[in-house]
Amino acid sequence: MNSTERSSTFSRRDFLKFATVGAVGATVVGSLGGCSTGGDGTTPDAVTPVEGPKYEVINTDLLIIGAGNNAMSAASQAAVAGKQVTIVDKGPLRHSGTSGLSWDAFSTIANGAPEGQDAVQLNHEVWRNAVAYDPQPLKTVYMINHGQSLADRNPDGTLAGYLVPFLSQALFFRRETDEASERQSTTVYDRTMITDLLISNGRCLGAMGVHLPTGNFRIFRAPATVVATGGCTWIYGWFTVSAYTIGTPDNTADVDMAAFRRGAGIGDSEYAQYDVLSAYPAGLACGFGSGVCGDSQEAAAIFDKDGELVFEPDDANVWDRTYFAQHMGKVIVEEERGTENGGVVLNVGDAAIRYSNARNIDLLKLFGVDVRTQSIEAVPEMYEHGGAPVIDGNLMTEFEGLFHARGAGTTGQVGGGQVAFNQLYGTYAGHCAVEYLKNASDPGEIDWTPAVAEYERLQEIRTRTVEGGIRPHVVRKNIQMAAYKALGVYRNATLMGEAITEFERIRAEDLPKMVVSSDSPTYNIEWKQAIENYNMLDIAEMSTRASLMREETRGMYLRGDFPEKDDVNWNCMLVCRDKGGVMEFEKVQLPA
Amino acid sequence: MKIDVLKYDPAVDAKPYHVTGEVAFREKMTALEALVEFNNGVEAVNLDYSCACRLCGRCAVMLNGTPTLICVTPIEDKDYTYEPLKGFPVVRDLIVDKASFDDKLSGIFNRVRIEPFNEQTVVPASYDPAVRDPLYHMEFCCRCGVCNAGCPAMASFPDEYIGPAGMLAIAYRHLDPLDQGDRVMEAVNNGLYRCIMCGKCDELCQQQDIAHVEAWQMLRDAAVARGIKPSYA
Numbered sequence: 001m002n003s004t005e006r007s008s009t010f011s012r013r014d015f016l017k018f019a020t021v022g023a024v025g026a027t028v029v030g031s032l033g034g035c036s037t038g039g040d041g042t043t044p045d046a047v048t049p050v051e052g053p054k055y056e057v058i059n060t061d062l063l064i065i066g067a068g069n070n071a072m073s074a075a076s077q078a079a080v081a082g083k084q085v086t087i088v089d090k091g092p093l094r095h096s097g098t099s100g101l102s103w104d105a106f107s108t109i110a111n112g113a114p115e116g117q118d119a120v121q122l123n124h125e126v127w128r129n130a131v132a133y134d135p136q137p138l139k140t141v142y143m144i145n146h147g148q149s150l151a152d153r154n155p156d157g158t159l160a161g162y163l164v165p166f167l168s169q170a171l172f173f174r175r176e177t178d179e180a181s182e183r184q185s186t187t188v189y190d191r192t193m194i195t196d197l198l199i200s201n202g203r204c205l206g207a208m209g210v211h212l213p214t215g216n217f218r219i220f221r222a223p224a225t226v227v228a229t230g231g232c233t234w235i236y237g238w239f240t241v242s243a244y245t246i247g248t249p250d251n252t253a254d255v256d257m258a259a260f261r262r263g264a265g266i267g268d269s270e271y272a273q274y275d276v277l278s279a280y281p282a283g284l285a286c287g288f289g290s291g292v293c294g295d296s297q298e299a300a301a302i303f304d305k306d307g308e309l310v311f312e313p314d315d316a317n318v319w320d321r322t323y324f325a326q327h328m329g330k331v332i333v334e335e336e337r338g339t340e341n342g343g344v345v346l347n348v349g350d351a352a353i354r355y356s357n358a359r360n361i362d363l364l365k366l367f368g369v370d371v372r373t374q375s376i377e378a379v380p381e382m383y384e385h386g387g388a389p390v391i392d393g394n395l396m397t398e399f400e401g402l403f404h405a406r407g408a409g410t411t412g413q414v415g416g417g418q419v420a421f422n423q424l425y426g427t428y429a430g431h432c433a434v435e436y437l438k439n440a441s442d443p444g445e446i447d448w449t450p451a452v453a454e455y456e457r458l459q460e461i462r463t464r465t466v467e468g469g470i471r472p473h474v475v476r477k478n479i480q481m482a483a484y485k486a487l488g489v490y491r492n493a494t495l496m497g498e499a500i501t502e503f504e505r506i507r508a509e510d511l512p513k514m515v516v517s518s519d520s521p522t523y524n525i526e527w528k529q530a531i532e533n534y535n536m537l538d539i540a541e542m543s544t545r546a547s548l549m550r551e552e553t554r555g556m557y558l559r560g561d562f563p564e565k566d567d568v569n570w571n572c573m574l575v576c577r578d579k580g581g582v583m584e585f586e587k588v589q590l591p592a
Numbered sequence: 593m594k595i596d597v598l599k600y601d602p603a604v605d606a607k608p609y610h611v612t613g614e615v616a617f618r619e620k621m622t623a624l625e626a627l628v629e630f631n632n633g634v635e636a637v638n639l640d641y642s643c644a645c646r647l648c649g650r651c652a653v654m655l656n657g658t659p660t661l662i663c664v665t666p667i668e669d670k671d672y673t674y675e676p677l678k679g680f681p682v683v684r685d686l687i688v689d690k691a692s693f694d695d696k697l698s699g700i701f702n703r704v705r706i707e708p709f710n711e712q713t714v715v716p717a718s719y720d721p722a723v724r725d726p727l728y729h730m731e732f733c734c735r736c737g738v739c740n741a742g743c744p745a746m747a748s749f750p751d752e753y754i755g756p757a758g759m760l761a762i763a764y765r766h767l768d769p770l771d772q773g774d775r776v777m778e779a780v781n782n783g784l785y786r787c788i789m790c791g792k793c794d795e796l797c798q799q800q801d802i803a804h805v806e807a808w809q810m811l812r813d814a815a816v817a818r819g820i821k822p823s824y825a
Contacts, residue, residue, distance in 0.1 A: 095648050102648075102649070102731065104731070141711055145709055151724055151728035152728065284645060291645070362800055363798075522604075525687075
């Protein structure tokens with residue numbers, strides 16, 4: 001076994017050495033040390049790589065954090081403008097987040113304003129700017145040029161809704177990711193989790209995090225960064241393998257909470273979107289690829305625990321998503337007509353079901369469940385969630401050079417734009433970043449101390465030993481069960497207060513005792529989960545506090561103790577800031 | 593149930609090793625649930641799963657020797673062994689590296705066209721249902737690699753046959769009326785006739801609506817019509 005001469009200890013001195021010689025594009029990859037013994041295949045004692053993972057510095061014109069529909073729209077825009085773009089994807093490229101799912105995303109691509117946006121919750125300036133800029137408002141053309149086949153057709157084979165702004169059904173996100181990742185001017189670093197932003201003198205110079213397969217610390221340097229990392233719904237409850245969401249474990253608000261800890265104001269965290277998905281068997285809970293929906297179009301199939309319809313047959317309001325969710329909350333919780341898991345009962349019978357769910361009928365039969373002849377429990381699942389840094393009319397955050405493609409105010413009380421606005425805002429974010437680069441000044445001297453501190457923070461989480469330590473999945477479930485209580489379609493002060501008490505307990509008691517089973521940096525899932533848990537707790541607590549403070553009903557949930565909308569006191573956005581470890585909120589008026 | 597998991601940290605271990613433990617069976621349990629129970633109750637296992645509903649493709653492993661998307665696989669009250677998906681380098685435990693496979697697939701999936709569409713040239717193409725239905729079903733391929741891992745032809749002709757996942761991408765764009773590439777030639781070039789039409793891909797793929805062998809037959813018929821059937825076929 002050979003060990004190398006080179007010191008493998010990360011040091012500030014190494015960092016500063018590179019910064020002062022103005023190295024650009026430098027990549028320093030440390031050496032693998034240690035040798036493995038145990039020829040009988042058993043795990044040898046104490047031979048993890050010498051003294052921890054290495055760091056790499058990667059340079060680019062424009063950094064995009066995220067690789068979904070929104071991020072790819074930004075990447076397309078920036079590439080068209082001639083920029084060398086680097087995309088950083090937390091998961092395996094094309095398989096990450098909700099855009100990494102091969103599902104028939106029947107959310108629309110729309111030119112209309114986000115639903116219910118008569119009120120001031122929307123930042124109308126950025127909305128107008130994004131719409132005015134949009135180089136291809138005819139989304140059919142955009143989508144077809146980005147590889148979509150649009151195979152969902154009328155029976156005669158013609159495309160439904162041709163050349164209108166709205167498209168419904170048959171959008172498969174991987175086409176977009178295939179297109180964007182094909183460009184020569186786009187580089188992708190995937191399976192790399194960004195854990196912090198590189199902020200120097202109030203300016204964002206890039207981002208940093210962990211390359212998951214190796215555990216290496218990667219620093220991405222860029223004069224402009226676009227964040228497009230999706231909404232965090234993974235906080236919302238827990239079945240056996242999934243939260244109460246079609247969302248994914250990739251989206252744990254890592255970058256948004258990093259911005260928060262660095263001083264950014266976070267808005268819209270109280271808002272979320274819900275629909276209803278089957279939750280039985282538990283292992284298939286809330287899976288769009290495995291269950292059936294109880295959405296607006298299936299309202300006639302939605303019953304309470306006693307078999308009474310949840311929506312009246314002639315209730316035209318079911319198509320209003322806000323009403324739909326609030327009515328669910330009223331029925332399930334306030335009227336106590338919900339099932340044990342806080343859900344409803346789907347009785348599909350012979351009703352026509354959209355294909356993307358109908359294909360699941362045969363899958364469910366493999367489990368002995370026949371949705372045509374038996375009822376099945378379904379729950380409101382959270383598929384979108386707000387909570388992002390505040391932005392100006394050009395999608396720039398409070399950090400110069402940092403743009404956020406779904407920043408607070410972009411969709412307001414709707415709580416996240418899903419497909420409809422990701423493409424619009426992603427395109428605009430790419431454009432704004434490119435425009436900014438034209439006049440961006442040199443950063444001057446770089447303060448690397450935040451990078452050193454972040455590296456040390458991550459390694460501490462990985463190597464921590466604690467008497468009576470708690471594994472990350474246990475801590476996580478505590479967060480999720482508290483958030484499930486607080487952030488559903490029905491909320492009140494009692495439920496949210498109890499959740500906040502639990503969040504405070506988790507922060508004080510659980511997090512410090514959180515340990516991982518193995519300290520090897522090689523694709524260490526528990527290390528990843530442990531890092532994410534800090535962010536999940538922050539966003540869950542922030543969302544609950546914001547919702548508690550907002551004493552009214554607005555957005556897709558019913559506040560049982562304040563069932564009316566109150567434009568006198570709450571016609572505003574709530575922005576959360578970290579003031580010495582305390583979450584403080586202020587009311588902010590958005591541009592009209 | 594006795595659950596056996598093959599663990600391996602290449603930075604530490606000389607070779608992979610088995611860990612076993614008991615997991616309580618539950619009615620209508622999935623193979624992913626059993627693995628998560630093992631992780632929670634017996635020993636940490638590194639698996640990178642995401643959607644838990646056969647859309648992301650990340651949970652594909654060898655389950656009792658069969659390539660399987662474990663999130664949608666019902667299990668019985670018996671013993672199970674979990675090993676990493678065959679045919680890919682193992683990163684750690686049940687996590688494999690599919691980046692190379694994925695990039696190549698992506699290249700095939702990108703549409704071939706002389707030039708982009710505009711409002712005038714985008715036509716509401718009337719898809720013949722014979723085209724539309726298989727095309728739409730192929731959209732649900734989540735690129736999990738289960739088909740490749742179980743394909744006997746790939747194992748016999750690793751230099752010549754791209755495997756079912758790649759061939760499906762070719763079939764998809766062949767069906768797409770807006771594609772202008774020579775997908776039939778691409779299919780033959782990538783080993784269409786090395787496939788032995790055994791149907792293992794149809795059997796293993798957990799998107800039940802994708803008709804693989806029908807697609808290979810369609811491509812063969814097109815190759816014959818073009819006169820580009822290889823001499824070894």
